[in-house]
Amino acid sequence: MTTTSFAERRSRLEAYFDRTAMDAWKQLTSDAPVSKIRATVRAGRNTMHGVLMSWLPDDLAGLRVLDAGCGTGALSFKLAQRGAKVIATDVSASLIDIARDRRPAEIPLEAIDFRCGDMLQSECGEVDYVVAMDSLIHYETKDILAALVAMGRYTTRKMVVTVAPRTPALQLMRTMGKIFPRGDRAPAIVPAHIPKLCQSIGNEPGLADWQVGRTERVMNGFYTSHAIEMVRR
Numbered sequence: 662m663t664t665t666s667f668a669e670r671r672s673r674l675e676a677y678f679d680r681t682a683m684d685a686w687k688q689l690t691s692d693a694p695v696s697k698i699r700a701t702v703r704a705g706r707n708t709m710h711g712v713l714m715s716w717l718p719d720d721l722a723g724l725r726v727l728d729a730g731c732g733t734g735a736l737s738f739k740l741a742q743r744g745a746k747v748i749a750t751d752v753s754a755s756l757i758d759i760a761r762d763r764r765p766a767e768i769p770l771e772a773i774d775f776r777c778g779d780m781l782q783s784e785c786g787e788v789d790y791v792v793a794m795d796s797l798i799h800y801e802t803k804d805i806l807a808a809l810v811a812m813g814r815y816t817t818r819k820m821v822v823t824v825a826p827r828t829p830a831l832q833l834m835r836t837m838g839k840i841f842p843r844g845d846r847a848p849a850i851v852p853a854h855i856p857k858l859c860q861s862i863g864n865e866p867g868l869a870d871w872q873v874g875r876t877e878r879v880m881n882g883f884y885t886s887h888a889i890e891m892v893r894r
């Protein structure tokens with residue numbers, strides 16, 4: 662079930678990633694030179710890729726994995742290289758097109774099913790794993806919980822997601838953003854209080870079959886994100 666706040670955020674994110682920030686995102690997720698600030702983000706994201714992939718089996722042959730909010734597809738490619746059958750969804754059609762173009766030649770076309778749409782309405786059937794890297798960071802904590810409940814219903818093994826942790830630096834950026842409104846500004850990141858979020862996961866009836874496993878924060882320059890592993894009880 663999609664709440665009004667989730668749907669409202671999703672359409673702002675679609676506009677942002679599909680148009681406003683499409684070129685910047687394309688560049689950030691490539692090997693092209695970027696500013697020093699963006700280089701810290703790129704390095705932080707690479708570290709996060711490593712964390713999330715280390716929480717998944719080395720051999721994903723024949724297993725179905727949903728890359729929820731796949732962007733330009735970097736994680737989808739890593740998953741496919743481990744043998745997974747990947748369903749890669751994103752609300753931005755432009756980013757999905759870039760991802761399709763970037764598929765490395767050694768990955769068969771049928772290994773990744775790229776779909777444009779809402780990660781919560783992907784109608785992908787049962788999957789073994791869900792990966793959602795930095796695609797929930799713009800949503801309210803209650804909507805993150807609802808997304809976990811929704812995706813948990815069709816995930817048989819594990820979900821690995823990232824959320825934005827509440828840190829003084831992120832809080833400051835959020836406040837500054839409010840002071841200086843800008844039409845094409847990124848939809849604000851919504852920092853989550855990690856211990857409270859983990860507690861809410863434990864108390865959420867819709868996640869009664871799930872528990873939090875490992876968590877790990879990655880902080881590198883202008884990149885901060887917190888990985889959460891959700892495992893079946």
Ligand SMILES: C[S@@+](CC[C@H](N)C(=O)[O-])C[C@H]1O[C@@H](n2cnc3c(N)ncnc32)[C@H](O)[C@@H]1O
Pocket residue numbers: 671674675678690729730731732733734735736750751752753756778779780781793794795796797
């Ligand atoms: C910060 S980017 C991360 C992309 C990718 N996971 C990565 O780490 O490279 C967030 C992505 O989530 C996508 N997104 C946000 N909400 C979504 C939703 N409800 N369904 C599908 N994609 C969504 C955005 O379009 C964007 O591509």
